[in-house]
Amino acid sequence: MKLATKLIHAGIEPDPSTGAIMTPIYQTSTYVQEAPGKNKGYEYARSQNPTRKVLENALAAIENGTHGLCFSSGVAATDAVIKLLEPGNEVIAGNDMYGGTYRLFTKVFEKFGIKFHFIDMQDPENIRRFINSQTKLIWIETPTNPLLNIVDISAVSAIAREFSILTCVDNTFASPFLQTPLDLGADIVLHSATKYLGGHSDVIHGCLVLRDDALREKLYFIQKSCGAVPGPQDCFLVLRGLKTLHVRMERHCQNGEKIAHFLRNHPKVGKVFWCGFEDHPGFAVASKQMRGFGGMMSFTLKDDSVETAMKLLSSTRVFSLAESLGGVESLINHPATMTHASIPREERIKNGLGDSLIRLSIGIEDAGDLMDDLNQAIG
Numbered sequence: 001m002k003l004a005t006k007l008i009h010a011g012i013e014p015d016p017s018t019g020a021i022m023t024p025i026y027q028t029s030t031y032v033q034e035a036p037g038k039n040k041g042y043e044y045a046r047s048q049n050p051t052r053k054v055l056e057n058a059l060a061a062i063e064n065g066t067h068g069l070c071f072s073s074g075v076a077a078t079d080a081v082i083k084l085l086e087p088g089n090e091v092i093a094g095n096d097m098y099g100g101t102y103r104l105f106t107k108v109f110e111k112f113g114i115k116f117h118f119i120d121m122q123d124p125e126n127i128r129r130f131i132n133s134q135t136k137l138i139w140i141e142t143p144t145n146p147l148l149n150i151v152d153i154s155a156v157s158a159i160a161r162e163f164s165i166l167t168c169v170d171n172t173f174a175s176p177f178l179q180t181p182l183d184l185g186a187d188i189v190l191h192s193a194t195k196y197l198g199g200h201s202d203v204i205h206g207c208l209v210l211r212d213d214a215l216r217e218k219l220y221f222i223q224k225s226c227g228a229v230p231g232p233q234d235c236f237l238v239l240r241g242l243k244t245l246h247v248r249m250e251r252h253c254q255n256g257e258k259i260a261h262f263l264r265n266h267p268k269v270g271k272v273f274w275c276g277f278e279d280h281p282g283f284a285v286a287s288k289q290m291r292g293f294g295g296m297m298s299f300t301l302k303d304d305s306v307e308t309a310m311k312l313l314s315s316t317r318v319f320s321l322a323e324s325l326g327g328v329e330s331l332i333n334h335p336a337t338m339t340h341a342s343i344p345r346e347e348r349i350k351n352g353l354g355d356s357l358i359r360l361s362i363g364i365e366d367a368g369d370l371m372d373d374l375n376q377a378i379g
């Protein structure tokens with residue numbers, strides 16, 4: 001089955017008790033058992049919930065995996081992956097990543113004795129220098145947030161496999177419409193379903209998708225033991241969002257391309273970071289591993305002052321000034337003070353994330369209206 005059909009049908013069966021075509025929201029904490037230990041596969045809702053189960057199966061299908069696991073947020077999904085590790089273990093991660101992931105790694109898990117290396121992964125060979133016998137996980141985010149760098153998932157996964165190191169790809173920016181990391185050799189795919197999968201800025205949700213049965217058992221044990229599970233209503237909202245992912249992504253890509261070129265040709269705009277430009281250093285890899293370039297981009301102004309950037313950020317009328325991304329509405333964001341404020345300034349600047357960088361999540365509105373809005377805000 002092709003993605004468009006899977007998004008609408010995979011994992012979904014009419015409700016067995018009524019035939020309801022839409023998966024019901026099973027708002028229950030427990031399930032009545034016929035006799036002790038004799039049940040219908042559902043005992044307690046932290047461990048199993050039918051609405052969540054349908055979503056987990058749908059997510060597994062669209063990422064070309066076999067197992068899905070849902071969490072109460074994207075960072076809860078990340079948390080579960082790191083809990084596979086033990087004190088003394090090491091993780092290699094990119095040096096341009098979601099600020100909340102960086103915060104979780106450095107502020108929560110470092111104190112439990114896990115060591116993180118944040119490195120430039122644009123050259124996969126760079127990774128070898130950081131591998132030792134304690135390296136157990138490589139954390140890949142591509143395209144990166146907010147600089148839209150590209151990491152070669154096949155190349156990094158191949159190196160990881162040589163040393164039996166797990167790879168986890170945060171696929172939030174691309175969504176399975178643009179990129180399916182399990183097909184490229186990764187072990188685990190992670191989503192903040194809060195973003196493109198949900199797509200309507202109305203839910204916080206996260207998930208993991210994988211193929212290996214033993215790894216699924218370990219992660220399921222962590223999911224039920226630690227308890228960061230989503231409620232059934234949130235699962236329903238993500239299921240509903242999934243059904244239009246392909247249609248939304250097509251428009252995100254079309255609008256993204258138009259706006260990236262508009263910005264690049266604007267006399268007052270400095271650098272534009274978007275992985276669909278042919279002169280982008282990751283363009284060849286992006287063209288190989290992605291089916292489009294998406295609607296995420298960032299840029300600076302020629303007048304590279306923080307004040308001018310701040311003025312622009314408060315002057316848009318169609319773009320809303322907000323954290324998050326991947327919804328139908330266009331958002332504008334200032335990474336240095338918003339999404340990436342948890343990364344120390346020195347570290348940020350070293351990795352190319354300056355104080356005047358502006359990030360856009362291009363929505364599915366009329367592209368002309370979006371360009372007019374940016375034009376008037378740039379002034």
Ligand SMILES: *Cc1c(COP(=O)(O)O)cnc(C)c1O
Nearest residue numbers: 073074075098170172192194205
């Ligand atoms: C938002 C985001 C997360 C965290 O997800 P939440 O649902 O907010 O917990 C992780 N990775 C990326 C790339 C994100 O954009």
